[in-house]
């Protein structure tokens with residue numbers, strides 16, 4: 267039997283923490299929210315960071331009884347392994363599980379890894395170097411295009427050649443942790459236009475629109491006030 271949850275989610279506004287609120291809603295788990303808007307510099311305020319019980323002070327972080335977990339993918343795995351006893355969003359069957367975990371890993375380790383340097387360059391490039399920004403973004407966008415092309419192909423039920431209908435979900439016929447983790451990465455990349463110039467990924471857009479229609483996502487948005 268699953269233990270009784272005693273979960274607090276540390277939720278920074280407009281952040282990856284929406285993944286965890288969504289997952290908690292999807293699993294119908296009760297949780298307390300510690301929400302904070304971003305400070306004027308776009309980061310977490312020192313007061314909010316001080317509340318988060320990790321040395322990194324990043325969001326999301328989750329405290330559940332006597333355990334604290336950070337890193338959205340690790341938090342999602344912890345919650346699924348502890349409370350998703352039916353394997354609904356993280357399947358038990360090894361092949362389906364491997365595919366879900368592949369997308370969970372790629373959400374941070376591939377998509378955010380390639381997109382964030384573009385945002386950081388916009389924020390941090392010193393003024394005298396600003397004229398190089400467009401060229402730099404163009405160079406960095408090659409990886410983002412490659413990643414999105416992969417996702418576009420994964421979402422075709424014909425896979426090869428791009429024909430066929432758009433799959434509703436990344437793995438199988440129901441919402442999984444793959445969709446939840448990847449959803450934020452893609453929304454972030456599309457909304458901030460991080461390396462997307464010159465590309466077109468209609469299946470990815472349709473999939474994103476579709477998963478954002480789920481009731482659990484809407485509840486998470488309403489409770490947290492999330493908006494990018």
Ligand SMILES: N[C@@H](CCC(=O)N[C@@H](CS)C(=O)NCC(=O)O)C(=O)O
Pocket residue numbers: 278280281282283309310311323324325326336337338339374
């Ligand atoms: N790889 C981490 C990234 C965590 C992270 O960088 N969170 C950002 C928000 S999306 C944050 O806390 N930024 C606030 C700050 O650094 O002050 C994860 O997947 O959870």
